[in-house]
Amino acid sequence: MLFAFGTSAWSVASRALWQHGPSMLLIAIALHLLARARSEERLAAYAGIPLALAYVVRPTNAAAVAVFSLLVAFRHPRAMARYVAYALPIAILFVGYDWATYHSILPPYYQATRLGLLPSFASALAGNLISPARGLFVYTPVFLLSLLGVALKFRRRELDALDAALLALVLLHWLLISSFSHWWGGHSYGPRLFSDLIPVFVYFLVPVLQQIGASSGWHRRVAVAGFAALAVAGILLHLRGATDRRTWQWNSTPVDVDRAPARLWDFRDPPFLR
Numbered sequence: 001m002l003f004a005f006g007t008s009a010w011s012v013a014s015r016a017l018w019q020h021g022p023s024m025l026l027i028a029i030a031l032h033l034l035a036r037a038r039s040e041e042r043l044a045a046y047a048g049i050p051l052a053l054a055y056v057v058r059p060t061n062a063a064a065v066a067v068f069s070l071l072v073a074f075r076h077p078r079a080m081a082r083y084v085a086y087a088l089p090i091a092i093l094f095v096g097y098d099w100a101t102y103h104s105i106l107p108p109y110y111q112a113t114r115l116g117l118l119p120s121f122a123s124a125l126a127g128n129l130i131s132p133a134r135g136l137f138v139y140t141p142v143f144l145l146s147l148l149g150v151a152l153k154f155r156r157r158e159l160d161a162l163d164a165a166l167l168a169l170v171l172l173h174w175l176l177i178s179s180f181s182h183w184w185g186g187h188s189y190g191p192r193l194f195s196d197l198i199p200v201f202v203y204f205l206v207p208v209l210q211q212i213g214a215s216s217g218w219h220r221r222v223a224v225a226g227f228a229a230l231a232v233a234g235i236l237l238h239l240r241g242a243t244d245r246r247t248w249q250w251n252s253t254p255v256d257v258d259r260a261p262a263r264l265w266d267f268r269d270p271p272f273l274r
Contacts, residue, residue, distance in 0.1 A: 003202050006234035007140050008195035011241030012188060019058040020195045026054040027064055028199035034068065034162055035203075037076055044072050045082035052087035056094050058196060059110040063172040071165040115179045120261075124183035128174060128194060131184070132270035133250075133263065139190035139237050139272075142205070142230040149204035152211055166200050173197055184264050187251035189241035189271055237272050246274040 003009060013021040029050040037044035051068055054061040072083050095105045102108065118124075129135050137144050150167065153159045177183060177193040185192040212223045241247045250271040251257050257264065 002142065002205075002231050002234075003198060006142060006231050006238060007198050008190050008192060008238065009198060011139075011190055011238035012192050012195055015242060018192075020192065023054055023058045023061060023196045024198055026050040026057065027061070027196060030054065030064070030068060031166075031199050031203060034071065034165075037079070038160070038162065041076050041079055044076035044079040045086060047072065048083040048085075048087035049090070052090035052094075056090065060173065060176055060193070061196060063176055064169055064196075067165050067169045067172065071161060075161045114181060115176070116181075117179065118181055120181070120183065121178060123265075124178035124180070125174070127264055128178055128183060128191065131264045132267050133257070133265075134184045134191055134193075136191040136194045138270075139241075140201075140234045142227065142234050143201045145208045145227065145230065146201045146204035149207040152207040153204075156207075158207075166203065170197060170200060182258065184257065184261065186258060187248070189247055190238070240272050244274070247271045250274050 008020070009024060012018060013024065027050070030047045033043045033047040033050070037047075047068060051061075051065050055065050069083070073080050076083075098105055098107050127134055129137055132138060150159075150163075153163060173194070173196070180193075183193070208227070212220060212227060215223055248271075250269070255263070263269070
């Protein structure tokens, strides 16, 4: 329920035919397969299918393809040949279509010409996390506890190769989306460009829920109340984006955000208060 209603899955991905809905599904499938591959190594090979499709759906998933491919190569080397074999037909069809259509192995939207270390890079890094218009932790504050989940796994010495790969993916994706000149994702609501990694942030909430379940007394009551408060806050914020047109009209009034990106830091006029 938190995934469905307390994140951009509701306020963005479900509102139109965005790429993000299929992208989240495919990343979640790949994550599930690689998590189960800890005990059933053969399943790692099948991750090649959703990852290849994820790149076809959205080019920023190149980060997931790169990170998970390295994970399979080093953690599940016996599955690597089949991993590539399962992904290859999808890649061949994708490249073949692009060559026939654009005379290039990649279509224009997939090329890295829009990326770079721009003067706005530092602002973009911060904005993708805490901007009142696009900040991940502003619109889905429960994901702050995902950081706690990482810390809990580290303290318990439970961090493994998959966890390290997921942390690398989050970092790489964050750097990637922050290197766009329009890092705020144009006319949208909340942290749209981070939405592809929602399955990863939810994954790191699991240790937190386990810790809450193992606690007792007033510690447990406080922890449950805190988790619930953050989750409900996110649900209410995404409820507004999913159901109120005024939150989307913020992008164009009083002035188009693409022409006045300083509005992304206006704490007096965040989209969710329209």
